[in-house]
Amino acid sequence: MFTLTTSILSNLAGSPGNIAPRTFPRALALAFGPNVSDEALIAAIAQGDRHAMELLYGRHNVRVYRFVLRMTGDAALAEDLVGEVFLEVWRHADGFGARSQVSTWLLAIARNRALSAFRRHSDEQLDDHGVAALEDPADDPEMSVQRKDRSAVIQKCLSQLSAAHREVVDLVYYHEKTLEEVAQIVGAPVSTIKTRMFHARQRMGDLLRAAGLDEPLSHEEPLSH
Numbered sequence: 001m002f003t004l005t006t007s008i009l010s011n012l013a014g015s016p017g018n019i020a021p022r023t024f025p026r027a028l029a030l031a032f033g034p035n036v037s038d039e040a041l042i043a044a045i046a047q048g049d050r051h052a053m054e055l056l057y058g059r060h061n062v063r064v065y066r067f068v069l070r071m072t073g074d075a076a077l078a079e080d081l082v083g084e085v086f087l088e089v090w091r092h093a094d095g096f097g098a099r100s101q102v103s104t105w106l107l108a109i110a111r112n113r114a115l116s117a118f119r120r121h122s123d124e125q126l127d128d129h130g131v132a133a134l135e136d137p138a139d140d141p142e143m144s145v146q147r148k149d150r151s152a153v154i155q156k157c158l159s160q161l162s163a164a165h166r167e168v169v170d171l172v173y174y175h176e177k178t179l180e181e182v183a184q185i186v187g188a189p190v191s192t193i194k195t196r197m198f199h200a201r202q203r204m205g206d207l208l209r210a211a212g213l214d215e216p217l218s219h220e221e222p223l224s225h
Contacts, residue, residue, distance in 0.1 A: 038102035046093040057086050060103060063175065064110050070170055071114045081113045088113075100184050104177065108185045150213065157207035165200035168193060 036055070044052035064085055069078040088109055096105060158166055171177045171185060179197060183190045 042089075042093050042096050042102055045090060046096075053086070053090055056089070056102075060106055061086070063103070064106055067107055067170070067175065068110050068114050071111070071167070072117065077117060081110065081117060084113050085110045100181060103175075104181045104184055107171070107175065107177075108187075111185055153208070153211045153213055157204055157211060160207055161200055161203055165196055165203065168196045169200050169204065172197065 038056065038059070041052045041056045041059075045056065061082055065078055065082045068081045068085075069075060072078055072081070085106060089106065096102070100108075158169065161169065167186065168182055171182045172179070177185065179193045180190055182197075183193045186193070
């Protein structure tokens, strides 16, 4: 969906800590490939490696964008916030302590950025519209319509949850985060997240049944992308 734009790259003029960027050791650069770990990329970014930054961005920018879009309902704002998230990663990669997955760390940064944007624009409210389901090219026309209809119903039901419950459902079902990881992202005790998830699932079940969908949400078929 996105590429690492010129405007973002231009802001990577200085490496973390305002040290001039330098090429990461060739041995690690050669190791970069489809199986390089996020943690290795963060380590390289902390040393000012722009190629590692591009790889991390390419791997995670769409997920971060969709997460922020679900929070804000504003595509333009979501794109701006994605840039802010990865600039923060560039500047503070050395602060990643590997206490969580890199993807969890990125979503926590994204959430904080989105909340800051809400504080700057206090007249704006959460809006869960604007995220459409992507069609599976393998679907025939009838299946595609069914998927769209189901996705539309799920989105409508999801929008009726409270913001706190909607956030937990989104992180668990779409981003496939554990309850412990959700707790790290939102900064709440695991017990609180478990309670929110319990009530969110009950409410979603009631809403889905009322809408004519008897099948519960599953990790195999999460929220629309």
